[in-house]
Amino acid sequence: MKIVASILTKNPCYQTGEKISVRGLMLHSVGCPRPSAEEFAEEWNAESYERACVHAFIDGDTGVVYQTLPWNHRGRHGGGSSNGTHIGIEMCEPACLTYTSQFAFTCSDLSAARAMAERTYRAAVELFAFLCRKFQLDPQKDGVILSHTEGHQRGIASDHADPEHFWNQLKTGYTMDGFRNDVAKALESLEC
Numbered sequence: 001m002k003i004v005a006s007i008l009t010k011n012p013c014y015q016t017g018e019k020i021s022v023r024g025l026m027l028h029s030v031g032c033p034r035p036s037a038e039e040f041a042e043e044w045n046a047e048s049y050e051r052a053c054v055h056a057f058i059d060g061d062t063g064v065v066y067q068t069l070p071w072n073h074r075g076r077h078g079g080g081s082s083n084g085t086h087i088g089i090e091m092c093e094p095a096c097l098t099y100t101s102q103f104a105f106t107c108s109d110l111s112a113a114r115a116m117a118e119r120t121y122r123a124a125v126e127l128f129a130f131l132c133r134k135f136q137l138d139p140q141k142d143g144v145i146l147s148h149t150e151g152h153q154r155g156i157a158s159d160h161a162d163p164e165h166f167w168n169q170l171k172t173g174y175t176m177d178g179f180r181n182d183v184a185k186a187l188e189s190l191e192c
């Protein structure tokens, strides 16, 4: 796993300097057709970018992780109380999507989109296993690894459908239960 440090030092969220004690990890996908993590990191690194701040973006073309906040910094990714407990990680999405509403899209190149979904999924599994080890989190424990959607269902995040909307519409077969299992397996292999 390659991690590139690209901390959003100009973003107002970074400038608060607020820390959290990390209790869990929240998985997101960006919800727009932009595969480049570097572009997100550049755009969000601005004093005027007040609406969001996450801990990392996973690049769609390479799977490289762009870390955009210190891991124990309070982010603005989930809305609600999850910002005070969870690290937020965004997976980038392919350029071949056209969003028709907030969480629905058409796709002009299904095989390229699925390949990108697989690349970001695998990178997310590796990153989540790394973070579980770092913060001594049990990936299978209730509430530790959540999607943005699941956070909303629990009343700790805003009403979003990511990343399941992305996986489901591409018919990848990925689920959050499967993701948690894959993270647990990756964690085991890190520890032996």
Ligand SMILES: [Zn+2]
Pocket (backbone or CB within 6 Å): 027, 028, 029, 077, 148, 160, 162
């Ligand atoms: Zn989200």
